[in-house]
Amino acid sequence: MEFIKTILKNRSIIWKLGKSDFKNRFASTSLGSIWGFLQPFIFQMMYVFVFQYVFKSPGEAGAPYVVWFLPGMAIWQCLNDSIMSASNSIRSYSYLVKKVIFPVDAIPIISLIGSSFVSIFLFIIATAVCIAFKFVPNVWIVLYIIFATYAFIIAFTRLTSAITTLVPDFSNLLGILMQLFFWATPVVWSLTRLADHPTMLNIMQYMPFSYLVTGFRQAFMGGDIITANHGIYTIVFWVITILMFVWGNHVFNKNKKDFADVL
Template sequence: MEFFKDIIKNKKLIMQLGKNDFKNRFANTSLGAIWGFLQPFIFMLTYAIVFQFILKAGSGGDYPYAVWFFPGMTMWQWINDSIMSASNSIRTYSYLVKKVVFPVNIIPVISIVASSFVGLFLIVIATVICIIYGYMPNVLLLIYAIIAVYAFTIAFTRFTSAITTVVPDFSNLLGIAMQLFFWFTPIVWNLGMLADKPILLKIMKCTPFTYLITTFRQVFIDENIVFAGNGIYTIIFWIVTIILFIWGNSIFKRTRKDFADVL
């Protein structure tokens, strides 16, 4: 497919522009890119303190709350930042879109790469925290989780980046939707709370966000719901991701000819 050919052909350009994108987000600040790492970490730390010590939230298992919380929140921070930045990327890089020879296909991927710097940093932090508590990571499952995040965010933003370019207000709607997804996904609450609602529990297990959050948690702990090892949920996740990509790619191709006119 054209998309994958563009990715392979321009992989060095994607990495370079991704680095520049990340640096430019904090170009006018004294600490520069340090804010990119500091802000999400402080955000996560604040949530951990509030939910563990003030709201007395539990992990739903025999493991420390921090070991349960940080992997889940880390994954969400990465996913959310990737989706929001990539969805607005065509407008951000409007000057490139108007260049006839530039491969517009790779622009959302550039933003996803830029978000990866913080995402991978937070993964290191979460890993260190879990190791301090005595929970060692499953390296193979960690690699799988990272691949799954890239696959899903690329698939998801094929659609959202195209729509946001043509309909700018969609970015605000997407922001609201992501806030709702945050609270409806078991990030600060555990799936055990739905034990008496089996139908709702099954629906929650089938959502891509829940799958990714729980898979990354299982890099360190077992929540008694072995998502990565349970074929049905893994199959559902990849079917949804593939359908999203095919559909999103179709939307992207149909709207791409209008990008230069609306920017």
């Protein structure tokens, strides 16, 4: 596939620009890149304090709320930050489109790499906390969910990065949609709350965001998102991801010749 060939051919410069992307986000601050790790960590701890100690939210499978919460939140922050930054990437790197001979297909990957440093940090924090409470993750499921997460992000932003470039207002709409998805996805609340509403529960379990958050969480809680009764959700997830990439790839390739003029 042409997209994959482009990424592999330019992997060295993409990696260098990805590292610079992360550093440049906080270049004007005294603490620099430290803020990139500090802000999401404090954000997570605020949620833990509010839901575990104020609202007394229970965990699951004998785990305290913090163990149940952190893996799901880590995946969500990875999804949210990566989707938003990659969707706006072509406008952020407009000089690469207008004045430099550079494959525009690779630009969203640059922003995705820039966001990944914080995501890896949050994955490590979640893993360390869970292990401290004697909840050891299934390494294979963890690696699978991380792979699935980035596959979905690439597919999703293949479409949204093209739309945002052509219609700048879409970025604001996407931000609102991601906030709605946050509360609609079982990040801070459990799917068990929908036990009395089987239709709604079924719909939620087929949602890609829900699949990824629940899957990463189950890797630490002893569940299995790939086999047994969850196999159908895995099939649906990959069908949605592949179809979204095909659609996004069509929209992106059809319009990328106009990006320079629009910018």
